[in-house]
Amino acid sequence: MTTTLEHHHPASRLRTVLESAAAEDGTLPPLDGELVRAMALPDDLPETLGIAEVADLTGITAHTLRYYERIGLLAVARDAAGRRTYDRAALGRVMFITWLRLSGMPIASVTRYIELVQAGPHTSDERLALLLAHRAAVVSHLRDLQAALAVVDYKIAAYGGTCGS
Template sequence: MTSTLEHPHPATRLRSVLESAAAEDGTLPPLDQALVRAMALPDDLPETLGIAEVAELTGITAHTLRYYERIGLVTVARDAAGRRTYDRPALGRVMFVTWLRLSGMPIATVTRYVELAQEGPHTSDARLDLLLEHRAAVVSHLRDLQTALAVVDYKITTYGGSCGS
């Protein structure tokens, strides 16, 4: 069995792809197949993983994984001894929730998205609206961060420092 330690954290994989594809000014590339592959789960994972292995692979604590299960964000099977076993779809859901949380989506909104997804394909318009609204919030936050970075850069140069990469 391949150790999950051999797989870099998904955010690390994605950051590596983004850094190699970013323009000189730091702007990010559009989503393409390389980025999709960077976000994907490794192909050589075991059929099921325990909670410790999932925590190691995702960088999410076991406590948070149990919380996600308790509030219904992910459904996890149990083995004969009652231990959680994460299959590929459960791990994929954990990863998707992780990306949403990393983007700043509140738990309540993630929960609403999952509820809509569980209701079936007829909710795709509502899910799209939710994601579009969240995207607008992320873009606004990025603009705020860019402005804050410009202020920090200004102060650094005021003190004679350099803001190069």
């Protein structure tokens, strides 16, 4: 019990590729690596981007991007004037973080993961374990949602009949 649908908006940008590949009924075809790579990045990006551009691309507000950086979730380079400059790798990190957040991973866990990446390749076991554990949580959540959706559908179908609750 703790699912909020309210911040969908970050997903919207990232999801455009998926939507173009989605079937009419809203079901999503199973994603393979190619599709994931396809939604990764447009090719005509400048070398570095400002915070507003990243915000625009990812759907994460500039405020939130700064917040992420403040809590140590994200390191970003600066230009001579002290402004944040996101290169391609940084943008990729933002997008990956967004996916993790979107899949319901708590910020603390995302931070942990990022720390492990920073720490070097010898942490790959723990990283993988973290991802696998999270995967199980996501699958479980998916299952809950599908069940709940079935209940809602049942209720919808029951309209016209009596509906005590």
